[in-house]
Amino acid sequence: MGRWRDGTGELSVVGGAGTPVPLEIAASYRARTRGLLGRDGIEGAILLSPASSVHTFRMRFAIDVAHLDRHLRVVAVRTMVPGRLGAVRVRARHVLEAEAGAMAGWGLRPGVLVTIATGQDLRT
Numbered sequence: 001m002g003r004w005r006d007g008t009g010e011l012s013v014v015g016g017a018g019t020p021v022p023l024e025i026a027a028s029y030r031a032r033t034r035g036l037l038g039r040d041g042i043e044g045a046i047l048l049s050p051a052s053s054v055h056t057f058r059m060r061f062a063i064d065v066a067h068l069d070r071h072l073r074v075v076a077v078r079t080m081v082p083g084r085l086g087a088v089r090v091r092a093r094h095v096l097e098a099e100a101g102a103m104a105g106w107g108l109r110p111g112v113l114v115t116i117a118t119g120q121d122l123r124t
Contacts, residue, residue, distance in 0.1 A: 004049055006031045009118035011045055011096070016107030021045055021098075023116065036063065036097055045098040047116065053088040054095050056080045062100035064108075067092035072114050077103055 004027045010020035022044030026032045032048045037058050048054065054065055059082040067075040067089040075091050079100045096103075096114075108114070 003027065004047070004116075004118065007118060009047075009116055011047070011106075012115045012117070013107045014113040014115060016112065020117070021106060023047055025049070025116075025118065041099055042097075045096050045102070047094060047096055049094040051095040052090070052092040053086050054080070054097065055085045056082045057085075059083075064096075064098045064100055064103040066096040066103055066108055068094040068096065068114065072116065074108060074110050074112050074114065076110055077108060 004025045006028050007025050009023045009025055011023040012020050024044070024046040026035060026046055026048050032051060035048060036042060036046060040060055052067070056063060062079060062081045064077060064079050065086060066077045069075050069091050070093045072094070075089050078086065080086055
């Protein structure tokens with residue numbers, strides 16, 4: 001739950017479907033700013049950290065957005081179509097983005113906890 005670096009990892013929903021989700025981590029300003037812009041889709045999800053809101057201007061597809069608190073508990077989940085400005089979630093410290101509809105399949109909903117494995121964690 002500390003500070004991440006740009007890279008990859010796996011997202012798991014505690015009590016969810018059980019299959020880890022491929023995860024891109026965007027922790028630098030540059031990576032967070034780029035996010036999913038210019039892409040036609042994403043396999044898995046992208047974590048923007050730190051972040052408390054997102055927009056979908058210049059996006060090519062609708063996305064699911066989950067706001068996470070500092071303990072990685074889901075505060076809110078919304079689907080956003082291109083060309084929208086999302087609300088700022090005061091308690092949010094991180095934002096997950098995925099293709100629209102994906103998060104429901106993972107069991108991601110307000111109140112659930114997620115875990116993130118990166119680097120060394122993935123090798124064990």
